[in-house]
Amino acid sequence: MxxxxxxxxxxxxxxxxxxVDVVIKTSKGDMTIRLNPEKAPVTVENFLxxxxxxxxxxxxxxxxxxxxxxxxxxxxxxxxxxPTDAPITNESGNDxxxxxxxxxxxxxxxxxSATSQFFINLVNNDFLNNRPGRPGYAVFGEVIKGDEVMxxxxxxxTGNRGPHANVPVDPVTILAxxxxxxxxx
Numbered sequence: 001m002x003x004x005x006x007x008x009x010x011x012x013x014x015x016x017x018x019x020v021d022v023v024i025k026t027s028k029g030d031m032t033i034r035l036n037p038e039k040a041p042v043t044v045e046n047f048l049x050x051x052x053x054x055x056x057x058x059x060x061x062x063x064x065x066x067x068x069x070x071x072x073x074x075x076x077x078x079x080x081x082x083p084t085d086a087p088i089t090n091e092s093g094n095d096x097x098x099x100x101x102x103x104x105x106x107x108x109x110x111x112x113s114a115t116s117q118f119f120i121n122l123v124n125n126d127f128l129n130n131r132p133g134r135p136g137y138a139v140f141g142e143v144i145k146g147d148e149v150m151x152x153x154x155x156x157x158t159g160n161r162g163p164h165a166n167v168p169v170d171p172v173t174i175l176a177x178x179x180x181x182x183x184x185x
Contacts, residue, residue: 016038017037017038017041018037019034019035019036019037019038019141020034020035020037020044020048020179021033021034021035021144021179021180021182022035022047022048022051022177022178022179022180023176023177023178023180024056024146024174024177025174025175025176025177025178026061026149026153026172026173026174026175027171027172027173027175028149028152028153028156028172029146029148029149029152030145030146030149031120031143031145031146031149031150032143032144032145032146032180033103033141033142033143033144034141034142034144035047035048035103035140035141036096036139036140036141036142039091039094039095039096039140040091040094040096040138040139040140040141041091042088042089042091043088043091043105043114043138043140044140044141046085046088046114046115047105047118047140048179049085050073050085050116050177051177051178051179052179054176055082055116056072056073056116056174056176056177057174057175057176057177058076058077058173058174058175059072059073059074059075059076059082059173059174060072060075060076060077060168060171060172060173060174061153061168061172061174062074062075062079062164062167062168063119063164063165063166063167064153064154064156064158064166064167064168064172065122065154065158065166066122066154066155067122067123068121068122068123068125069119069120069121069122069125070119070120070122070150070153070154071106071117071118071119071120072117072118072119072172072174073106073116073117073118073174074106074115074116074117077171077173079161079162079164079167082116084115084116085115085116086115087107087110087112087113087114087115088105088112088114088115089112090105090107090111090112090114090135090138091138091140092111092129092130092135092136092137092138092139093130093135093136094138094139096138096139096140097124097126097129097139098121098124098125098126098128098129098136098137098139099121099124099125099139099142100121100122100123100124101120101121101142101143101147101150102120102121102139102141102142102143103118103119103120103121103139103140103141103142103143104118104119104121104128104137104138104139104140105117105118105119105137105138105140106118106119106137107137111135114138119137120143120150122150122151122154153168153172156168156169156170156172157169157170
């Protein structure tokens with residue numbers, strides 16, 4: 001008699017991990033981001049921890065590179081870095097791609113160094129994706145509303161500020177990042 005392979009039953013729809021929407025309110029307008037806790041649970045939980053404590057309020061998009069990405073979530077307008085929580089594990093092997101409009105975690109050359117900083121891809125950046133032997137940058141959601149705001153931020157004039165390049169001349173401020181309240185079913 002052949003052995004039967006057992007698999008875990010599918011979760012009922014009520015128990016399935018649901019996406020979470022947040023709105024990033026900026027001095028250039030609002031962007032709604034749909035987070036993917038099913039594919040990036042550690043990254044989404046980390047990001048929402050910062051969101052829920054109001055960490056991003058008053059920070060800026062401190063690195064703007066047209067044709068590449070816009071980065072924020074760690075610096076004040078005077079380019080001081082805000083203290084963060086401990087780094088998280090890199091989830092770049094989650095099959096989410098660094099495509100236009102996706103949000104990913106910024107990090108150093110250490111794959112497990114992401115804390116609060118994130119970037120939004122302005123184009124498909126395949127070279128940032130996970131490859132065998134080379135961890136990528138963990139995507140954890142996508143812009144679902146506000147592409148024009150993303151593109152507006154990408155078009156600002158930039159320059160150098162101390163050791164930092166590609167810094168907006170006029171700060172693009174994050175006014176707030178908040179969970180989107182949804183109506184009950």
